[in-house]
Amino acid sequence: MGETTATKNHHLSHQVFDLSLSTAPPSDSKCFDDDGRLKRTGTVWTASAHIITAVIGSGVLSLAWATAQLGWIAGPTVMFLFSFVTYYTSTLLAACYRSGDPVTGKRNYTYMDAVRCNLGGVKVKVCGLIQYLNLFGVAIGYTIAASISMMAIKRSNCFHESGGKNPCKISSTPYMIMFGVAEILFSQIPDFDQISWLSMVAAVMSFTYSSIGLGLGLAKVAETGKVRGSLTGISIGVGNVTQTQKIWRSFQALGDIAFAYSYSLILIEIQDTVKSPPSESKTMKKASLISVTVTTLFYMLCGCFGYAAFGDLSPGNLLTGFGFYNPYWLLDIANAAIVIHLIGAYQVYCQPLFAFVEKTASEWFPESKFISREIKVPIPGCKPYKLNLFRLVWRTIFVIATTVISMLMPFFNDVVGILGAFGFWPLTVYFPVEMYIAQKKIPKWSTRWLCLQILSVACLIISIAAAAGSFAGVVTDLKSYKPFKTSY
Secondary structure (H helix, E strand, O other), X not given: XXXXXXXXXXXXXXXXXOOOXXXXXXXXXXXXXXXXXXXXXXXXXXXXXXXXXXHOOHHHHHHHXXXXXHHHHHHHHHHHHHHHHHHHHHHHHXXXXXXXXXXXXXXXXXXXXXXXXXXXXXXXXXXXXXXXXXXXXXXXXXXXXXXXXXXXXXXXXXXXXXXXXXXXXXXXXXXXXXXXXXXXXXXXXXXXXXXXXXXXXXHHHHHHHHHHHHHHHHHHXXXXXXXXXXXXXXXXXXXXXXXHHHHHHHHHHHHHHHHHHOXXXXXXXXXXXXXXXXXXXXXXXXXXXXXXXXXXXXXXXXHHXXXXXXXXXXXXXXXXXXXXXXXXXXXXXXXXXXXXXXXXXXXXXXXXXXXXXXXXXXXXXXXOHHHHOEEEEOOOOOOOEEEEHHHHHXXXXXXXXXXXXXXXXXXXXXXXXXXXXXXXXXXXXHHHHHHHHHHHOOOOOOHHHHHHHHHHHHHHHXXXXXXXXXXXXXXXXXXXXXXXXXXX
């Protein structure tokens, strides 16, 4: 690879490479963990910040719309069930970080490593394909969401300046390009270890805009003095909704809620930043419980108050639904917070994908200087930045690709639903359940085995229904769509 061991340890730390050092330092070393890598420093709080950054993303904004499709009974119930399933399966997945002994067993640095170790065979490739496609899709979803928020700020200011006379039609393309440029810069942060500050900022931002959305929903309910909505959700005939559309949209709502909870695809990578003792799985279970509880509370409040405020007319993106009400500056702050949050969330989701490609490239071309060489760039007042040309080129191409696809497919709600449906069952339920069964050697047809399989099949049916609903939504949107011509 043409690098010293120390450089490798520092630069390619954590989830990127299994160094397998022949002379690994003793486990009681001050600087190194039991696998010979630099000591991990993550805690329950940094892990929770990573999860909250990943989870309370743009998904929260579509929850009022999802609740409107399902109604007052099914909406909150489905949210609660998803939160329970997500928490339960994430504890199963956290137990797969080490193989064998939960304290001293061999570490699995990535989701794929865990699948390779516990299940092996073709399942590893299937898991990798689904995980990395999903991460790619999330990057697209976040680019669309960020552009919608930037446009909402621009439109609200334009609307107020013209006193409501100007319709303020705006194209999303320049805003997607601006977001892409920011991501090209941030994507040069080498790995997960060095983005915890970005996660903390993003987690604070997610609370900011969720709180504003919640506050505005509350204010609107107080202002009108009535709680809108019905027990069964959107009525047939409202906004030309037919019986068939009602069914498809209810299915799509399941996908939106599934997307709002999904973080399993980066759970092992987050766990690999956590220090021990206590054992990483204990820390991760605590972090999962904290994050899922906080998330569910926020989701219930945002989804329910958004629905109470707008009823059947709940918008696909909660913050754009308040339109141009005063105080419009408050909406601007919320939308700005979304943009900052999504810049961080994009990085949290893409780091495992970046690491995988860079690891694979260095294994295929171990002699290549282009891939392995690092150029030290002096930064006044800071440590020199290690510029890697391959990282610079490939990550830039990746961001450009996600930005161009976002311009071609700017359907936020449908994209969110498809991603939720596509990733939920395999990554959040199927693989954690199968790995847990293999690791704990649970006998076939035992009560525990049957319960786990019933859970898996039930979630598969939900995923298929959600995917069908979201694809139906895309087909509807495509009828009135022109590429690169989107304006709101």
